[in-house]
Amino acid sequence: MTMNIGVIGCGLMGADHIRTLTTAVSGARVAAVNDADEGRxxxxxxxxxxxxxxxxxxGLIDDAEVDAVVVASADETHEEFALACVRAGKPVLCEKPLATTSEACLRVVEAEMRGGRPLVQVGFMRRFDPSYLEMKRVLDSGRIGRAxxxxxxxxxxxxxPALPDSALITGTGVHDIDIARWLLGQEIVTATAHTPRRSGLARPDFQDTRFLVLETExxxxxxxxxxxxxxxxxxxxxxxxGELGSISLHPPATLTTRxxxxxxxxxxxxxxxxFQDAYRNELQAWVTAGASGEVRGATAWDGYASAAVAEACLHSVATGSTAPVEIAPQPALYAPLAA
Amino acid sequence: MTMNIGVIGCGLMGADHIRTLTTAVSGARVAAVNDADEGRxxxxxxxxxxxxxxxxxxGLIDDAEVDAVVVASADETHEEFALACVRAGKPVLCEKPLATTSEACLRVVEAEMRGGRPLVQVGFMRRFDPSYLEMKRVLDSGRIGRAxxxxxxxxxxxxxPALPDSALITGTGVHDIDIARWLLGQEIVTATAHTPRRSGLARPDFQDTRFLVLETExxxxxxxxxxxxxxxxxxxxxxxxGELGSISLHPPATLTTRxxxxxxxxxxxxxxxxFQDAYRNELQAWVTAGASGEVRGATAWDGYASAAVAEACLHSVATGSTAPVEIAPQPALYAPLAA
Amino acid sequence: MTMNIGVIGCGLMGADHIRTLTTAVSGARVAAVNDADEGRxxxxxxxxxxxxxxxxxxGLIDDAEVDAVVVASADETHEEFALACVRAGKPVLCEKPLATTSEACLRVVEAEMRGGRPLVQVGFMRRFDPSYLEMKRVLDSGRIGRAxxxxxxxxxxxxxPALPDSALITGTGVHDIDIARWLLGQEIVTATAHTPRRSGLARPDFQDTRFLVLETExxxxxxxxxxxxxxxxxxxxxxxxGELGSISLHPPATLTTRxxxxxxxxxxxxxxxxFQDAYRNELQAWVTAGASGEVRGATAWDGYASAAVAEACLHSVATGSTAPVEIAPQPALYAPLAA
Amino acid sequence: MTMNIGVIGCGLMGADHIRTLTTAVSGARVAAVNDADEGRxxxxxxxxxxxxxxxxxxGLIDDAEVDAVVVASADETHEEFALACVRAGKPVLCEKPLATTSEACLRVVEAEMRGGRPLVQVGFMRRFDPSYLEMKRVLDSGRIGRAxxxxxxxxxxxxxPALPDSALITGTGVHDIDIARWLLGQEIVTATAHTPRRSGLARPDFQDTRFLVLETExxxxxxxxxxxxxxxxxxxxxxxxGELGSISLHPPATLTTRxxxxxxxxxxxxxxxxFQDAYRNELQAWVTAGASGEVRGATAWDGYASAAVAEACLHSVATGSTAPVEIAPQPALYAPLAA
Structure with missing residues (x-):
């Protein structure tokens, strides 16, 4: 009953996943690994x-002994590996972003639709973080009224240092975009990017920080x-x-020193x-769900929709005004966001 | 050496000021009061x-026994009382707003300039709150880098219930506008008003909440x-x-109950x-400074500049886009904001 | 490589352990269960x-398919099950207390010594709680000086309702006694029990609360x-x-609601x-260590020593004065407390 | 209506009091000062x-222009100055301790009784601290049940460096003793002093820390x-x-920096x-009450009773066992503690 897992990409994130799968997840075994650097x-x-x-x-994806795949390689390789997993009919946990453009994300969505069932989970691990889960639970309880x-x-x-400042939005802020969609159960329809004073500690050509204002349906x-x-x-x-109250989320802290x-x-x-707990919970949920052919957590659709919002933010950066989010109609294959 | 103070307006705010001046401020005495309601x-x-x-x-303003005046009457009366105090050459602590429009505020500024010295202090009491003072001290120390x-x-x-929703900006948010100018030592040059989902608990025709994005020089x-x-x-x-760190300001809390x-x-x-401490400190500082003919805290210019920013916010609400702040050149009579 | 585990006692604690072993621990499988209530x-x-x-x-303990045993049955049965596991040469995780008296605990220690190797881990799960581990790490770093x-x-x-008020010390406070020994790396040598005002919400014959003052070597x-x-x-x-500072431990809290x-x-x-994380970490550590024939966490000796301190506290309750802790010399089989 | 105040002792504490009386207290004026050091x-x-x-x-005490006296001189002089003020029939705010022994404190109590009215307030300023006041208010509301x-x-x-380690109890812990009496509205009847490990940062002959366990009626x-x-x-x-809940008191903190x-x-x-607010409130309350011949805050009796508890603690240090608190019957002149 153990799921045999192949891991593509053994860098920081991949090595963490291998360690967690090997020592802290029930029903999982890392059976195969691949990295562009063979020594790693x-x-x-x-x-x-x-x-x-x-x-x-x-070859790892097609290995008959590999039941499911974790993709933790460089961002620009995610699309082709996710597509290959879908073709092979194997569950895949793909680190965010699903692909580098919303158009590329949509190709993964379309491949899944052809296959007729979701196989891709995107590594938006905040959805498995106990704090965000509790925040959603309190919101859904009605305790603070409507958001x-x-x-x-x-x-x-x-x-x-290699990353351009657009990655603040597409690689970093995309976590906040996804968690907002998930918490609120609503798609985002407009995006305005404000540009605060540049930090003197950033590289000269690098605009750090950004301040996004998004609006849901x-x-x-x-x-x-x-x-x-x-x-x-x-x-x-x-x-x-909310209308009746608010919920703040802080870094966990059980010790105070003086x-x-x-x-x-x-x-x-x-x-x-x-987010150590979130990653462990994410992997455990993926393994447990994978055994019964399901996907929990963020789907390929979520990967696509969040990328579309990020692109609208970049558009707003370029034009200086509010941008609409351009998004395809959601296929029935994917459950709608739970409002 | 005791300052004899006249108070115009004995409602909530005026009554609090009278109590504080009488029981907790050194060197002050409430010598005269006025209210539209004589019983009050x-x-x-x-x-x-x-x-x-x-x-x-x-009559109170002109009373020879009155050394200085607190104006805590209805907003639309502030301008005329402030102008009368300036004409009488008496220090006046005028509750915010200084006047209901930036144009009217400017008339008070001009009256002061004719008199040749500042007499008006505007009741932006946050400038006397120990928390904001400490926040400014830490910023100015360089500890968190540039803001x-x-x-x-x-x-x-x-x-x-009587207030229109524009008061969210002109009467409520104006505190945040003034404290931002003061903390950052910079004028605000553009304003964008975003409009979140309306709270169902507000009156049907009342847009609560607002979300303002302002940019300094x-x-x-x-x-x-x-x-x-x-x-x-x-x-x-x-x-x-800041570039190197951040400072959060919370409600004071020295007790935790379970x-x-x-x-x-x-x-x-x-x-x-x-803000009880802030009001007491404000009154004490005003009394102490008044004895030597000075104004500490927010000046008529601050009342004007903050009103101008609030008006730009209202303009942005009306147009849906970013509005520039229209502000007159600052007279030399007023100290520039300390950057 | 999967460890097959038998669980004795399927009440609150046992059921939790079964769920955790089945869904959240790597390398473990619950192979057999027993409870006095067969339906349960x-x-x-x-x-x-x-x-x-x-x-x-x-029979469960002797089952050839059972590699290791969790004892979560009634307190008075712990001793005989622990002894049987030791005789069978199988690792056992025994919920606290190891036995109901320090004398009985010592019998388990002696059985282990005859066997020549530690097999018993006592369920003092706080030693696996991230907060206590971090507290110990900060203390050991020297950052707050000597404790x-x-x-x-x-x-x-x-x-x-069934428990006598002595259980406040032997069943509840024993967690604090063990964690103090572990944190400080020192045995406790005297105990003074103070008796505060009785809570009116306790049963009439029940002394709630107690306040213990213990002294280490x-x-x-x-x-x-x-x-x-x-x-x-x-x-x-x-x-x-400590001499240079202090460390406070609070309940975990990542959300604040208003x-x-x-x-x-x-x-x-x-x-x-x-303590959900502590229990999961405890079980994972026990399974991982068990695979290589080791015991991590609290040993039978710790079960004995903590019981001896609890008995000194009860003695102090009875006499009203400070009681010495009577404790046998520590066998070499057990690692000394790490100071 | 201004109270003219003489201050004896212009060291750290006295200088603070003079500044507060001069700049932040209503109805007060420092009319005369004295210090062993004339320059000071x-x-x-x-x-x-x-x-x-x-x-x-x-001479200061007898100065006809002096309405009331603050005693902030060396501890061993408090008794004689307090006695002289009582003889002169002038209100006196005497820094703690009222005198260096409970016997000496009792002499001040007896002098007051001969005069027939309380004139002495002891500087237990915590009674004027907003946090302790709120703690008492919540306790008295019944919200947390009986203490x-x-x-x-x-x-x-x-x-x-000049102080002996007995001052930990008589000079420092005496604040905690008084505030316990005041919060709980009960006299303390037994005292046990425990002696933790000595801090290596204290002088070699100096026992720092102490841990007191006191029991109320x-x-x-x-x-x-x-x-x-x-x-x-x-x-x-x-x-x-309390039986139903608890109240924790922390240092005030409205800013968090990162x-x-x-x-x-x-x-x-x-x-x-x-305790800046507590001292200001204490001085304001003393001035306001003094104008109408009352004493608010801690009386000479409180000074005496707290000193008696401190002495029982020292007795426990000397004997190693619990000591009863020896205390004279409370004269009717003093209001009983409010339970």
Whole structure:
């Protein structure tokens, strides 16, 4: 009953997934790995005890012993691997983004539709974070009334030097876009990108920060601060404001220390401590659902819709005015967002 | 050496000021009161022990025994009383707004300029709140680097039924506008008003909430949520985001209670507990400065400039796009904002 | 490589363990269950898919298909099941207390010594709670200097009616006793029990609350409040005070809600949400260690030593004065506490 | 109607009082000052504008222009100055301790009784701290049921080198003793002093820390941690535990900063920022009450009773066992503690 998993991409994210699947997920086994860097693949295989190393990612996908695939390779390769998994009829957990453009995402959606069933889960792991789940539960309970606004803050301590500043929106803010859609159960219909003063700590040609204002079908306003040279640490926070009350989401903190004139707590350097539980829960849910041929979490459609919103934000950056979100009609294959 | 003070307007705000001046401010004495409702004036005089009741507010202003005046009457009367005080050469603490339009505010500014010295202080009491003062001190220390963004939340439990929804901006949000100018030491140059989903708890013809995005001369982005049917209580919070760190401002809270399955603290119903210290400090500073012919805190110019920003916000509401702030050149009489 | 586990006792705790082992632990499978109530056993087996039901707990222990045993049955049965597991040479995770008296605990220790290797892990799950682990890590880093005091608060919303008030110490406070030994790396040498005013909500013959003051070998003072009719909820908190600083431990809280005049968060009704991660980590560590014949976490010796401290506390209750902790010399089989 | 005040002692505490009386208290004027160091007295007089300098403290007390006296001189002088004020029939605000022994305190009580009316207020300023007042209000509301326990933490960053370690109890912990009596409305009847591990940062012959366990007439348990080389800062916290809930008291904190990997807030170096409001409120209440011949706040009896508890604690330190509190019957002149 154990699911045999192949992992494509053994970098930071892939290695974390391999470790979690091997030591903390029930019913899973890493059976095969692949990486463009073969030495890195071999190291990952050693950690997974007995995983086979594939030099060809498509060979890994077609390996009869591989039941399901995790894609954690470079962003520009996601589309082709996701498509190959769909063709092979194997469940795939694809790290975000599903593809680098909404058009490319749509090709994955269309491939799934041809296959007739969802196989792709996109790695929007916040949907498995206990805090966001609880936030949604309180909203859905009616306790704070109908949602009016969602404030979202997304800060990274630093950013990979290779990335252009558009990645603030397509690679970073896309998490906030997806979680807003999921929390509110509504698609986003317009996007306005405001551009705050540039941080002097960013590269000279790099606009850090951005401030997005999004509007959902039913008029809820979502604002998103994205700041990726925040220096002091990784910080994801937010507040959902309803007619009767509000819910704030903070970094988890069960210890307060006091020394040298300061009372407080450390801020993590990156997303891993913050979302470690979310990643474990995501992988466990994917394995458990995969055994019965289902997809939980974000679908290929969610990957597409969030990419479409990100593109509208980039359009607003370019024009300086509000942009409509252009989005195809949603196929019946995908469950509608739960309002 | 005691300053004899006349108070015009003995409603909620005026009565609070009389009580504070009488029981908690050094060097002050309430010598005269006036209110459109004479009974209310008499009640206030009783509390102040020995204060004279004037039936004519201009008579109070001209009373030789009155050294200085507090204006806490209805908004539309502020201009004429402020002008009369300036003409009489007496220091005046005028509750916000200084006047109901920026044009009217400018008339007060011009009257002061003719007199050659500032006499008017506008009741932007947040400038005397220990939290905002500390926030400014930390910013000015360089500890969080240069400011990039300021997030501001302004919620009231409920709102006077007589007010139109434009008052969300001109009467409520104007506090956030002034404090942003003061904290950042910069004038605001553009304003965009976003309109979130209307709260079902507001009157049918009343747009609650608003979400303002303002830009300062040097590009700092200021966003302000205004929500006046928040129901759960009065809540003013904010975060100032700098290149190296950030500072969040919360409601004061020194007690945490736990009962019936809840750990937390009460949220005040209105602004008075939150800003009680700020009002006392404001009155004390005004009395102390008045003795030496100075004005501390917000000047008539600040009253004017904040009103001009509020008007640009209303313009953006009307047009749906970003509006420039139209503001006259600042006279030398007023100290520039300290950047 | 999967460990086949037999679970004795399918009540609240046992059922939780079965669910966790089946759905959230890597490398584990519940192969057999037993409960004094056969219907309850059958229900638990169904949840574990394919687990065999044993009507005789000793039969379960001797089942050749069972690699390791979880004991979650009534407290008074722990000793005999633990002894049987030791005789059978099988790893056992025994819920606290190891046995109902320190003398009985010592019999389990002696049985293990005869066998020549530790097989018993005692369910002091706090040692696997991320908060306590982080507290210990900060202490061991030297950041707060040497420990001077540990304040511990242990509150339950309510208490099983069948239990005598001595269970406040032997069954409830024993968690605080063990975690103090583990955090501080020191045995406790004296115990003083103070008796606060009785809560009127406790049964008439039941002394709720107790306040214990314990002293370690090197003089650190540990105080423990135990209050089991706290009503408002389950609440475990504490503070470790060092020469240079302190560390406070709170309930986890990533959401703050505001409604109806209150800002705060719910307090859980019982220990499960608070220590869910600790239980999962405990089970995972036990399974992983068991595969290589090791015991991590609390040993039989820890079960014995903590019981000895609890008995000294009861002695102090009886006499009204400070009692020495009577404890046998520690066998070399068990690693000393890490100071 | 202005009260003319003489201040004896212009050190840290006295200078603070002079500044507060001069700039932030209604109806007060510092008319005369005295200090053993005449230069210091002259400096203080300058700040108070027009205050007369007395070289003889008894001369200041007898000065016809002085309506009331603040005693902020060295502890061992308090008794004689308080007695002289009582003889002169003038209200006196005497910094704690009222006198250095409970016997000496009783002499002041007896002098007041001969005079037939209370004139002495002891500087237990916590009774005027908004947090403690609110804590008492919530307790008295019945919201948390009857009090069962009070945990109190009292930490100083450092301590005057001249003081012996008994001052931890008689000079520092005495604040916690008084506030416990006041909050709970009960006298303390037994005291047990526990002695934690000595901080290596204290002087070699100095026992820092102490941990007191006190019992009130109706059985409420009060524990007090006193730690005066805490290094990281000044920290006063506590928790009042009732049958239905609890109330925690924290340092005030309206700002949270994030920089360099830390989220938190500064801890003050000494008591002044923490209790600045309490001192101002205390002085205002004393001035206002003095005008009508009353004493609010702690009386000479409170000074005596708290000193008696401190002495029982020292007795427990000496004997290692619980000590009864020896206290004279309370004269009718003093209002009983409000239960």
């Amino acid at each position: 693949a071999a190291g990952a295989a050693a950690e997974a005890e007995g995983a086979r190393v594939h030099s060809d990612p498509f 009016l606004m969602l404030h979202s803050v997304h800060r990274n301590a630093g950013y990979p 039913n008029g809820v306003l979502v604002d998103v601060e994205i700041f990726v040279n925040a220096g002091y640490g990784y910080d994801v926070r937010g507040e959902l404001v 020394y040298e004139g300061l009372e407080g707590r450390p801020v993590a350097r990156d997303f891993r401590p913050r | 004036a008499a009640g206030a005089a009783a509390e102040a022990e020995g204060a004279r009741v004037h039936s004519d507010p201009f 990039l963004m300021l997030h501001s939340v302004h919620r009231n439990a409920g709102y006077p 040097n590009g700092v982005l200021v966003d302000v949520e205004i929500f006046v049917n928040a129901g759960y209580g009065y809540d003013v919070r904010g975060e100032l985001v 009962y019936e399955g809840l750990e937390g603290r009460p949220v005040a119903r209105d602004f008075r507990p939150r | 056993a059958a229900g638990a087996a169904a949840e574990a898919e394919g687990a065999r039901v044993h009507s005789d707990p000793f 001077l005091m540990l304040h511990s608060v242990h509150r339950n919303a309510g208490y099983p 090197n003089g650190v003072l540990v105080d423990v409040e135990i209050f089991v009719n706290a009503g408002y909820g389950y609440d475990v908190r504490g503070e470790l005070v 409604y109806e005049g209150l800002e705060g968060r719910p307090v859980a009704r019982d220990f499960r949400p608070r | 007295a002259a400096g203080a007089a300058a700040e108070a504008e027009g205050a007369r300098v007395h070289s003889d403290p008894f 069962l326990m009070l945990h109190s933490v009292h930490r100083n960053a450092g301590y005057p 109706n059985g409420v348990l009060v524990d007090v941690e006193i730690f005066v080389n805490a290094g990281y800062g000044y920290d006063v916290r506590g928790e009042l535990v 920089y360099e990997g830390l989220e938190g807030r500064p801890v003050a170096r000494d008591f002044r920022p923490r």
